[in-house]
Amino acid sequence: MKRWMSTVATVGLVASGLALASPASAGGGRPGDAELERWAHDTWRSLVAMTDQETGLPADNVTGDLQTSSAYTSPTNIGGYLWSTVTARDLGIIGADEARDRMSTTLDTLNDLERNDASGMYYNWYSPTTGEKLTTWPDSGDPVHPFLSTVDNGWLAAALRIVREAEPALAEQADALYDSMDFASFFDPAGAAGLPAGTNRGGFWEQAPPDCSVAAPMYNGSGATAYYTCHHYDTTVSESRIATYLGIANGQIPPTALSGTHRTMPPGCDWAWQEQLPSGEYRTYDGFQVWEGAYSYDGMSFVPSWGGSMFESLMPDLLVPETKWGPKSWRLNHPITVAVQKRHGLEEAGYGYWGFSPASNPFGGYAEYGVDIAGMRSDGYTSDAEKTDVDIDRPGCAEGTNPDPVFGDGVVTPHAAFLALPYDRKGALSNLEGIENDLGAYGPGGFYDAVAVRSGTIAERYLSLDQSMIMAAIGNELTKDKLKDYFVDREMEQRLRPAMRQQEFSSSWGAGGDNKG
Template sequence: MLKRKSFILAAIFCLLSSLIVTSPVMGKGPAGNAALDNQLKSIAKKTYRYFEDFTDPKTGLTYDEVRLGNGKVAEAKHTSPTNIGMYLISTVTADKMGIISKKEAVSRIQTTLNTLEKLEKWNGLYYNWYYTDGTLKTDWGQFISQVDNGWLSAGLIVVSEAYDELEGQAGKLANAMNYEPLYDPEVGQFRGGYYVDRGELTGHHYGMLYTEPRVASYIAIGKGDVPSDHWWKMFRTLPPEWDWQAQIPTGTTVEYDGVPVFEGHYQYKGIKFVPSWGGSMFEGLMPGLVLKEKELGTKALGLNNQRHVQIQIAYAKEKGYPAWGFSPSATPDGYSEFAATPAGTSGYKDDGTVTSHATFLALEYAPKEAYENIKALKRLGTYGKYGFYDSVNVISGDIAKAYLALDQGMIMGSIANYLFDGLIRDYFHSSEIGRNPEELLRKEEFSIR
């Protein structure tokens, strides 16, 4: 009898211990920095408030942007596939962090999925702009964006794996998104998109691997919409003979799956790296919200993500800036592209504008530096009701008192991955679409080691 009681007590103890360890609210970052972990939980709560206050309750579509100033709130009541994807990922994050209940998360996402079923589409893909009441916003044209649809697909896949009760509905929507019409088989690359009203594809291709459209490329391969050799037909660096680029790359040609790939690299202050197009943080690191580049691409994309974080920090130090993090963001009077210019093939400008989402994308690669940067951004007056304002110019002190659904979503997803050891990536890769192309991440070696 005593043995039986001891066994029961031991079992209860083990169960309670398990619950404590796995409870979402108890998530801890890998750095073991309790102060950072607490900061992130507080930031996430404020950041998700944006989605609570500025998502249409009838349609579940989040406003693209909200600006504060002169005691007024200017609400941009339109949305994009990327915004919708970021809302889905953010709501999963809010549930897992205990900010909202699972019941509320499922209810919110269900509303969005119901709307997605009704929205006007093209080959299962979504137009780039809708009003948040669910009607098509045609005054900005009728464009189908490869990259924006990729982020909506990613959000749907995450939801389908996070909630059994939504798996069928979210999975059906994701599977219906057909990327094949945007693919150019002669080049082996995607077009940027399709103008439905003009009946024509864009003139440009998404040619570079280390830019954010690689999420849609990965998903299209995982779905079987395009062949896997598409992955190898994107440029790591542009060919050395293209002498207009920022640097002439060094490297060698390697064959993967029968496709020759020029594995080239640039250098900045002795750091070898594969460039993005513009040198911004979200081009390089946003795909890592869902793709297991950190875990599987240890000789290629994951390693390169680490290098880009190093470059962003080193670039700010060289400039004498009090904070770092360069990426496209809102400005006091609009929106513009910014970067650590040397990290790009054709680098975006730098005028001292720093954006908060860049810090959070870097969390898993430089947690201590990110923690210090969070404190620096707060000292610069960038922290408000819905978390961090979108940007601050560290030279002039001008703050863009704007919140963007895209950037708020990157912050939420980054916090989830940091505190819960790749939570969003785990959901994504639990799906067949996420698993199918994993070997592409695993087998490549960039020439930066």
């Protein structure tokens, strides 16, 4: 039996209120810190429940009673578990020996997992109990076409950076795995149509899939043939930017990749399919002209994500010091994004709660939630179970079909509110307290994945990805961004920070004021 089985006893003490105070609580703290610690203890419990003891791989999800886990996992899930383990250690939830043993088990398994030889990248789906690459779905038996995902490998690589700094005894092993991953394999120097610089594709297959793909020599010059996705990651406000950051930090792709994505789609009626017609201006970075467009909401201007969800906007900010390195871009855009989500939930839709992001559907399955008007996608992520579409006028181009909708059963996702902690701590804590105490969307593993606020229907399930975002957000809040300290090194700062510093978004508080209170 592995030494880290002691977590079961630790969690039991926490649940009974008998655990010793963690370093974060020693000597007091800000109002709300004790609550954040309690939530972190319970959230960690769900991650323990879904992680296989022999492989150290977390399942993708576990039922609300923490009894039944899924039979598949992904690189993102594995990465999230690793940084959650570091966070659990730093918060005093588990001891240093247990944390080291847990991470060591996972790294040993990662070393043995089947990978793409030409890039060092991991496939998208594995068995959490055996580590085998999946070629059929465990539930249905349908075929899986093994895929190498840009963004999923980005989150795993990000976690390896954290482990190598947070646990010196594992630094060599984590570093070897990290150095073997070549992000140039995803980077298309020609970029997407209509954009001035190169950017990443969504990933590739080794064999032609049944759907759309583009056969090409692998971009890293390995000589292998890859079947790339037909789409690029061509929007700036996207969780996929983590892979761009890593490629730049490693010297595998050029810093000009930051100019190879859309802030918004360009202005004009040729692009009137997007959710809003943007305002903005062209700016030039390193010889590349970029349309710095912005959308508007309640007097505020901001750079939107594709679907209008919180995790697209703020997940990379858990690890990358975006507001520090992007004083004219992310420092403005992140708090405005939070304010938009909050005002939509509390004022426009009148749900009484806020925080919208892809998550479990309270009525079954999985669904994409967001603030429709705040995303570029015309049939974007909606904030309610009825999928109420917002369609406003595009003056001079198109007349809106539903400019003033009546919203239905709003679905809030707790991890989205946790992502808002650095920008509206008071509002996020109040929101989460209501979700727990008034809506009852809380169980033995912390906040359930989603809740429909008007019907009270709860998705009694925990997703590894969403729980790991919660752990990171709480950890950053209680340890003054320790995960970011682990993630960043001098080489990353020298290569990435100057490229980020020069970017200037068209974001502005305008008449919308700020998000305080």
